[in-house]
Amino acid sequence: xxxxxxxxxxxxxxxxxxxxxxxxxxxxxxxxxxxxxxxxxxxxxxxxxxxxxxxxxxxxxxxxxxxxxxxxxxxxxxxxxxxxxxxxxxxxxxxxxxxxxxxxxxxxxxxxxxxxxxxxxxxxxxxxxxxxxxxxxxxxxxxxxxxxxxxxxxxxxxxxxxxxxxxxxxxxxxxxxxxxxxxxxxxxxxxxxxxxxxxxxxxxxxxxxxxxxxxxxxxxxxxxxxxxxxxxxxxxxxxxxxxxxxxxxxxxxx
Amino acid sequence: xxxxxxxxxxxxxxxxxxxxxxxxxxxxxxxxxxxxxxxxxxxxxxxxxxxxxxxxxxxxxxxxxxxxxxxxxxxxxxxxxxxxxxxxxxxxxxxxxxxxxxxxxxxxxxxxxxxxxxxxxxxxxxxxxxxxxxxxxxxxxxxxxxxxxxxxxxxxxxxxxxxxxxxxxxxxxxxxxxxxxxxxxxxxxxxxxxxxxxxxxxxxxxxxxxxxxxxxxxxxxxxxxxxxxxxxxxxxxxxxxxxxxxxxxxxxxxxxxxxxxxxxxxxxxxxxxxxx
Ligand SMILES: Nc1ncnc2c1ncn2[C@@H]1O[C@H](COP(=O)(O)OP(=O)(O)OP(=O)(O)O)[C@@H](O)[C@H]1O
Ligand SMILES: [Mg+2]
Numbered sequence: 001x002x003x004x005x006x007x008x009x010x011x012x013x014x015x016x017x018x019x020x021x022x023x024x025x026x027x028x029x030x031x032x033x034x035x036x037x038x039x040x041x042x043x044x045x046x047x048x049x050x051x052x053x054x055x056x057x058x059x060x061x062x063x064x065x066x067x068x069x070x071x072x073x074x075x076x077x078x079x080x081x082x083x084x085x086x087x088x089x090x091x092x093x094x095x096x097x098x099x100x101x102x103x104x105x106x107x108x109x110x111x112x113x114x115x116x117x118x119x120x121x122x123x124x125x126x127x128x129x130x131x132x133x134x135x136x137x138x139x140x141x142x143x144x145x146x147x148x149x150x151x152x153x154x155x156x157x158x159x160x161x162x163x164x165x166x167x168x169x170x171x172x173x174x175x176x177x178x179x180x181x182x183x184x185x186x187x188x189x190x191x192x193x194x195x196x197x198x199x200x201x202x203x204x205x206x207x208x209x210x211x212x213x214x215x216x217x218x219x220x221x222x223x224x225x226x227x228x229x230x231x232x233x234x235x236x237x238x239x240x241x242x243x244x245x246x247x248x249x250x251x252x253x254x
Numbered sequence: 255x256x257x258x259x260x261x262x263x264x265x266x267x268x269x270x271x272x273x274x275x276x277x278x279x280x281x282x283x284x285x286x287x288x289x290x291x292x293x294x295x296x297x298x299x300x301x302x303x304x305x306x307x308x309x310x311x312x313x314x315x316x317x318x319x320x321x322x323x324x325x326x327x328x329x330x331x332x333x334x335x336x337x338x339x340x341x342x343x344x345x346x347x348x349x350x351x352x353x354x355x356x357x358x359x360x361x362x363x364x365x366x367x368x369x370x371x372x373x374x375x376x377x378x379x380x381x382x383x384x385x386x387x388x389x390x391x392x393x394x395x396x397x398x399x400x401x402x403x404x405x406x407x408x409x410x411x412x413x414x415x416x417x418x419x420x421x422x423x424x425x426x427x428x429x430x431x432x433x434x435x436x437x438x439x440x441x442x443x444x445x446x447x448x449x450x451x452x453x454x455x456x457x458x459x460x461x462x463x464x465x466x467x468x469x470x471x472x473x474x475x476x477x478x479x480x481x482x483x484x485x486x487x488x489x490x491x492x493x494x495x496x497x498x499x500x501x502x503x504x505x506x507x508x509x510x511x512x513x514x515x516x517x518x519x520x521x522x523x524x525x526x527x528x529x530x
Contacts, residue, residue, distance in 0.1 A: 153346050156390065160342075203340070203343040204344075204346060206303065206309075206338075206343075207336070207344040207346070208346065208356075209306075209308060209331070210306045210308060210331055210334075210335075210336040211331070211336075211356055211405070211408065212328065212357055212361050212408065213360050214328065
């Protein structure tokens, strides 16, 4: 949830109608995550990196958002080679590393990272509200979109409050130790955080009411899609289809 | 009869028992300007929230002749613009433009109207050109003015501001004062709370001294020269008035109490004239 992600940035992805972007990029993600061939998954991963570069999302931010998925996916890469039965590539006494296991681990890892990178290109290049309103234009129920939209501001708010609570306790000389006091201070800080966030979200809600909000999102400015938006969408869909066709071709050749 | 705000016997307690307002009654004419003055915790913010029907106590609040009640809320909010003390409470959208457009869109304005009102509001608060910025990335003073723009874009007849000049640098403060004066001249009723006694004569024709209950209400020029009254509430007199009232007590001045620089200069001339 970083507004700086799109502030001052422009690329052909940034100026692409979010509706066309969401639909076509979702298709590409589905296409890549359903690939069964390691080589095509590698190609898919390369494509995802390509999109990330074209989108001009700052490298630092992109890497940061990939950190958790990597930690989550790494076990597949490390465990599957040992657990999947198959032709053993290497074996030491009772441990065997299987070829199939390595391939499967790499496949899951690459597809996962590609999906996360593409999701970032899909959602990170425009204000979050624009994406949310695009979802509504595409037929998602209003309530769901509102939850989506305001959870964005609340997460933002929570992280700000978190930051200020911890800054305030460390400004007063608090240092983390493994002691009972540390646990108590953390407990209190967490309580404060919840109270403050609650009070603030209440005031935010009042402020919204004062601006005539009545539980419904105002309709967004209707934007008509341009030819360029459609062309970009078609290109991405073509890539998604081409990947699947390539896969079929590989199967029939075998 | 023709009151912008008419409060009668209003009392309000927060749920855990703090009595914030007790039997508050006062009236403000249409097109008037009123400053709420009182120490921290006096109930200023609490009172202001009532003008928009955001909270409701016992007693009655009427806005432009309409009772603040559930069935009128949308009408009330269309006519009363509210600027909160902390701009972070008010700014909710990922871009400044969207945030300022939030109110007009809620009112169901057409795209052209929204566009027109948003650019006007951003223009008058001096933030034109920052439309695409995320409000969270603005400086505090800019946020404060952005919050003002989000209320202005709804073109309210009554503008309610909770400490509009606090934490602003001198230049931004002067700009806000000038903007509020312009709005007032164009017919908008202004109600604000402030701790800045020196700005009160520049901002409001009338003053309400509040400390849970109404301590005093009257013309700014009369209330703001009452040394004891102000000191009892932990407040001070505006600087020029303070000096010249002291001179009056010493028998060295007997003109009209000056509140702004030009008046103070005239008063000085008067003193040197009588000396000669
Ligand atoms: N959300 C709340 N819940 C409980 N008590 C509250 C709440 N907000 C304010 N109060 C209490 O109500 C009283 C009036 O508060 P209020 O914020 O209206 O004062 P104020 O005049 O605006 O003060 P300040 O000059 O500090 O802004 C205070 O005693 C305060 O502690
Ligand atoms: Mg207050």
